[in-house]
């Protein structure tokens with residue numbers, strides 16, 4: 262039933278439903294708003310030295326609520342694909358659909374988490390997190406409550422009145438995650454979100470992300486350099502190859518399903534087997 | 547606990563030390579000034595120190611200018627009305643310049659179309675110094691307060707405009723993307739992201755513009771005005787009252803400095819802890 266709603270009314274249904282439900286946090290079921298379809302997607306950049314094909318022929322379907330990691334060498338077009346889905350870049354060929362409709366520019370149904378956080382430095386943590394709900398015309402009081410709720414979820418209640426510049430990188434990234442979750446997005450697009458964090462913080466954040474996304478029901482597209490991180494978090498790992506500098510446009514080399522269940526141990530033999538297989542694909546081609 | 551206390555004490559101590567150095571240097575300048583006048587030194591550029599009034603004379607005249615009771619002439623106790631008239635002109639011109647330059651600058655910074663339209667005109671007018679405008683302004687506006695304010699608007703406008711353009715162009719695209727993906731409209735991005743993100747740069751422009759306002763004041767008040775620090779200096783020059791010229795200069799210097807402090811502290815008070823103003 263929720264699925265039908267989302268298909269007909271698109272992404273506004275989610276936001277409206279969330280607003281009407283008030284401040285109590287629910288465990289969301291994934292809905293059709295979170296379906297991603299890429300068919301024959303290509304992106305050509307016009308540069309001074311002529312046109313450059315960043316990616317070409319990208320086919321991928323992501324089912325609602327699925328967690329898909331994207332790995333591949335630098336320059337193979339991971340960010341390009343993510344930015345096309347975010348609506349920051351316009352694809353030059355193929356079909357790009359989210360929630361059953363074409364992507365036309367950025368929107369609150371697709372929350373983006375950047376490697377460099379992208380927090381508004383002149384706003385406090387609480388103000389950053391309630392930014393999204395306020396843009397959706399959620400009332401001031403509700404937005405405040407929703408922000409408080411998600412700040413608690415990421416464990417930063419004590420820092421709600423601090424400015425981003427006063428927080429560590431890991432804390433800033435938690436704020437950025439709370440900020441998009443407060444918008445109740447159908448899709449989470451994350452571009453190397455933990456890439457700038459130290460190893461310890463990174464591990465903590467990986468655990469937390471696993472927990473958060475289970476509750477949010479959002480579809481996740483997660484770009485990372487770390488194969489271990491990809492295997493730890495994802496239902497499927499997309500391995501990309503090529504890239505403009507290789508003379509071949511970036512493309513999907515293989516999609517590897519990760520059938521390791523919900524509890525994953527990075528030291529388990531089956532975990533390492535999947536990791537090795539992906540590493541071979543990334544490095545060997 | 548005591549470690550932070552001693553750290554703070556050391557910081558306060560260092561600051562006091564720096565202040566003492568600054569004040570000491572000014573005292574040294576005053577001493578050299580006094581010696582120079584007494585010894586009738588002739589410096590570079592044929593500066594004849596002997597033509598200057600000694601600092602004590604200037605101080606006495608300054609007191610009289612502010613509070614009266616020393617010479618009791620036409621100038622005694624008139625500082626405040628001169629200062630008030632001048633401050634009004636500077637502030638009016640500055641406020642008008644800011645009200646025009648900030649919105650235009652934001653639009654020029656964020657829209658290729660607006661920039662393409664206005665850039666050539668801006669580059670054509672910008673290099674014309676206020677001094678070159680004076681004869682024309684006197685012909686088409688006439689002597690008086692309006693001409694002065696116009697000249698101040700003209701000279702404060704460009705630094706505010708250029709700083710606003712640069713600051714808005716340099717706003718991190720990441721912040722714009724963040725706002726857009728959270729569902730912010732384009733207008734919302736302009737008002738709620740671009741303007742705050744550009745605020746430190748805009749404030750730099752405002753400070754330069756306000757400072758220039760005081761610079762141009764003397765030029766604007768040089769003709770056909772009888773109240774104002776600029777006019778007071780020009781009249782004193784005609785009367786060869788070097789002491790009064792120096793008094794006027796010092797008052798303008800202090801007024802310019804104080805207005806900058808008021809601007810910066812006022813904005814800081816307005817923004818509170820928000821990191822929007824540099825130092």
Ligand SMILES: Nc1ncnc2c1ncn2[C@@H]1O[C@H](COP(=O)(O)OP(=O)(O)O)[C@@H](O)[C@H]1O
Pocket residue numbers: 306307308313314315316333334335336337338339340341342504505506511
């Ligand atoms: N704005 C742009 N203009 C021109 N080329 C670009 C632009 N953005 C990315 N590219 C090129 O597209 C290719 C893919 O880049 P990107 O998606 O950032 O790769 P990845 O995220 O996998 O490292 C690279 O060769 C890069 O140089």
Ligand SMILES: [Mg+2]
Pocket residue numbers: 339340341
């Ligand atoms: Mg990238």
